[in-house]
Amino acid sequence: MKRKFDLDHLCQLANLELPEREKNNLTSQLEKIVNWVNKLEELKLEVNTEETHLTINTSIPLRSDEPTRSFSPKEAIANSSESEKNFIKVPKVIEGK
Amino acid sequence: MKLNQLPLHKLRELLHKKEVKAEEVVAEFIDQIEKVEKEISAFITLDLEKAIEQAKTIDQKKEKRSLAGLPIAIKDNISTKDFRTTCSSKILENYIPPYNATVVEKLLSEDAIIIGKTNLDEFAMGSSTENSAFFPTKNPWDLTRVPGGSSGGSAAAVASSEVPAALGSDTGGSIRQPAAFCGLVGLKPTYGQVSRYGLVAFASSLDQIGPLTKTVKDCAILMNIIAGYDPKDSTSVSYPVPDFQIETKKELRDLRIGYLEGEILKNVDSEIIGLYNETLQRIEKAGLKVEGIHFTYWDYALACYYIIAPSEASSNLARYDGVRYGFRVPHYKNLKEMYTKTRTLGFGPEVKRRIILGTFALSSGYYEDYYLKAAKTRALISQEFNQAFQEVDLILTPVTPEPAFKFGEKLDPISMYLSDVFTVTANLAGIPALSLPIGLTKNNLPVGIQIMGNFFDEGKILQLASQIEKEVKFNQYKPKLN
Numbered sequence: 001m002k003r004k005f006d007l008d009h010l011c012q013l014a015n016l017e018l019p020e021r022e023k024n025n026l027t028s029q030l031e032k033i034v035n036w037v038n039k040l041e042e043l044k045l046e047v048n049t050e051e052t053h054l055t056i057n058t059s060i061p062l063r064s065d066e067p068t069r070s071f072s073p074k075e076a077i078a079n080s081s082e083s084e085k086n087f088i089k090v091p092k093v094i095e096g097k
Numbered sequence: 098m099k100l101n102q103l104p105l106h107k108l109r110e111l112l113h114k115k116e117v118k119a120e121e122v123v124a125e126f127i128d129q130i131e132k133v134e135k136e137i138s139a140f141i142t143l144d145l146e147k148a149i150e151q152a153k154t155i156d157q158k159k160e161k162r163s164l165a166g167l168p169i170a171i172k173d174n175i176s177t178k179d180f181r182t183t184c185s186s187k188i189l190e191n192y193i194p195p196y197n198a199t200v201v202e203k204l205l206s207e208d209a210i211i212i213g214k215t216n217l218d219e220f221a222m223g224s225s226t227e228n229s230a231f232f233p234t235k236n237p238w239d240l241t242r243v244p245g246g247s248s249g250g251s252a253a254a255v256a257s258s259e260v261p262a263a264l265g266s267d268t269g270g271s272i273r274q275p276a277a278f279c280g281l282v283g284l285k286p287t288y289g290q291v292s293r294y295g296l297v298a299f300a301s302s303l304d305q306i307g308p309l310t311k312t313v314k315d316c317a318i319l320m321n322i323i324a325g326y327d328p329k330d331s332t333s334v335s336y337p338v339p340d341f342q343i344e345t346k347k348e349l350r351d352l353r354i355g356y357l358e359g360e361i362l363k364n365v366d367s368e369i370i371g372l373y374n375e376t377l378q379r380i381e382k383a384g385l386k387v388e389g390i391h392f393t394y395w396d397y398a399l400a401c402y403y404i405i406a407p408s409e410a411s412s413n414l415a416r417y418d419g420v421r422y423g424f425r426v427p428h429y430k431n432l433k434e435m436y437t438k439t440r441t442l443g444f445g446p447e448v449k450r451r452i453i454l455g456t457f458a459l460s461s462g463y464y465e466d467y468y469l470k471a472a473k474t475r476a477l478i479s480q481e482f483n484q485a486f487q488e489v490d491l492i493l494t495p496v497t498p499e500p501a502f503k504f505g506e507k508l509d510p511i512s513m514y515l516s517d518v519f520t521v522t523a524n525l526a527g528i529p530a531l532s533l534p535i536g537l538t539k540n541n542l543p544v545g546i547q548i549m550g551n552f553f554d555e556g557k558i559l560q561l562a563s564q565i566e567k568e569v570k571f572n573q574y575k576p577k578l579n
Binding site: 005007009010011013014015016017018026029030032033034036037038039040042043045060061062063064071075076077078079080081082088090091092093095 | 396430450473
């Protein structure tokens with residue numbers, strides 16, 4: 001298995017930022033963990049995606065499609081850090097002039 | 098004996114017979130909380146005034162519902178309406194859910210009193226509560242040791258008699274390991290048996306909610322209330338729920354019992370192995386057929402789990418971006434920086450570690466080698482359990498390789514992950530598993546045994562647990578604290 005760890009790229013994907021001093025420590029920890037989970041290499045598995053789902057031998061029904069009352073706008077935005085009227089405020093999504 | 102020392106079913110009996118009032122019961126538990134909570138730190142949020150008010154209201158009612166007047170603690174990753182739900186994370190420090198989890202609704206509809214929210218490892222990621230962003234919880238049996246995790250607050254609250262029962266969640270052992278460390282009964286039900294609507298998601302294909310109690314009967318009482326189909330949870334299963342209390346009382350005679358054997362037991366503490374073997378002998382003496390079972394893939398379960406769980410976590414935790422709920426950094430230049438800074442300051446080290454690990458396992462070029470391989474291994478583990486359950490009804494294993502460890506003893510993440518070696522398989526296979534106390538070590542630390550069953554065989558698990566409980570009489574032991 002490939003084991004190269006590009007921490008900056010992964011942080012970029014995960015929307016995280018790490019100070020330089022934490023990076024070395026975390027890289028070595030993650031490398032250790034990845035080497036440890038590489039134990040699965042011992043298993044010569046032919047990967048068949050159809051066999052990877054957990055099957056519990058019983059029915060999982062769909063609920064009936066009936067409209068019900070949901071949260072009021074006030075309740076829905078009550079936990080946001082910034083809001084105006086019935087909207088949550090975020091910085092501009094498309095930046096420009 | 099003081100009321101707060103009694104198990105849930107005894108208190109329930111007294112309340113139903115009107116021999117005590119809910120107000121008296123709640124007052125005794127509050128008294129205990131005031132005495133010991135400073136040392137134990139089991140709770141993140143308590144609402145004692147509301148608990149007394151609720152008790153008074155319940156005392157006025159003519160009809161006594163199943164849990165009328167019984168205080169219950171809820172792990173702080175289970176949503177409670179208008180009651181702060183933090184997941185022990187800075188990112189949700191001030192989050193107040195606008196709704197109740199289905200399990201909470203079910204408890205409330207039986208007139209239980211939600212007295213407080215208990216501490217956990219941040220987002221349920223950990224085995225000691227040391228990963229809580231707020232404070233660690235202490236083990237009532239030895240204050241220098243961890244209560245286990247991630248449901249460590251729930252376990253410590255019950256073990257120190259601050260509440261008669263609590264709910265926890267279990268993704269890789271988070272109910273069973275703290276139950277073992279604190280001398281309690283802890284059940285992870287079959288995947289889909291208990292609704293997870295309102296449980297803050299960690300790894301959705303593994304998470305289950307379950308009870309932590311002092312006795313098997315108490316566990317059955319709570320399961321009777323929380324189990325069952327919920328249209329609000331798309332993974333909830335429509336399966337007839339038996340009366341678990343009746344199941345618990347059934348005759349044992351025909352059960353075939355398997356026990357885990359092989360290399361995997363070599364690293365287990367000798368005192369735990371001693372009590373484990375003693376319990377197996379007791380079961381044999383009781384006339385049950387007992388046979389050893391060898392699992393080829395058990396050895397691979399931890400590696401498999403520590404790919405699947407972080408992968409799902411990295412996806413589930415993408416929702417914390419400072420927009421709809423939770424913490425948001427005050428200063429940022431643009432949207433991307435707001436997300437990044439919010440998440441960087443909001444999450445603790447273990448959560449970041451797992452998000453990055455999961456991002457790695459799912460990222461282009463690595464997905465086939467890691468996530469997919471783990472998913473395939475998981476299927477093999479599941480198949481191996483299917484085969485085993487054709488030979489036996491229940492499988493016994495230790496719960497943990499060692500008793501409760503000391504704070505700061507496991508700074509290396511892998512050494513912490515190893516404490517889940519016996520518990521992760523049940524989550525990977527989706528089967529129910531229970532932790533039952535079977536004795537104490539020489540240092541007075543509780544030891545548990547794990548009873549695993551096939552899908553929806555909680556009834557059989559509770560039957561055997563009840564039988565072992567009668568013989569072991571673990572209730573004779575109490576943490577020194579009390």
